[in-house]
Amino acid sequence: MCRNIKTLVNFEPPASDDEVRASALQFVRKLTGMTHPSQANEEAFHRAVEEITASARTLVDSIEIRSSPRDRKEEARKARERSAKRFA
Numbered sequence: 001m002c003r004n005i006k007t008l009v010n011f012e013p014p015a016s017d018d019e020v021r022a023s024a025l026q027f028v029r030k031l032t033g034m035t036h037p038s039q040a041n042e043e044a045f046h047r048a049v050e051e052i053t054a055s056a057r058t059l060v061d062s063i064e065i066r067s068s069p070r071d072r073k074e075e076a077r078k079a080r081e082r083s084a085k086r087f088a
Contacts, residue, residue: 006019006023008020008023008056008060009060009063009065010063010065010067010069010070011069011070011071011072011075012069012070012071012072013072014060015060017053017057020053020056020057020060021049021053023056024049024050024052024053024056025049027052028045028048028049028052032045
């Protein structure tokens with residue numbers, strides 16, 4: 001679906017508010033098909049981003065994980081390897 005939306009659960013350090021908001025913004029952009037809303041839709045667009053950000057933060061904070069947290073650098077390395085293999 002949205003390749004730019006990253007998994008935010010079970011990382012050390014936990015997802016920042018900026019990461020959660022960026023994912024919400026990408027979701028709203030994908031859902032509406034617009035990167036920048038018109039003046040007529042600007043208020044609804046930004047309200048949706050804020051509401052989804054709040055819901056996503058609540059979800060990320062309330063999920064219980066029993067496995068050990070993943071390392072961001074290690075996951076980024078794995079992603080680079082997958083990308084290199086796919087586009088080689």
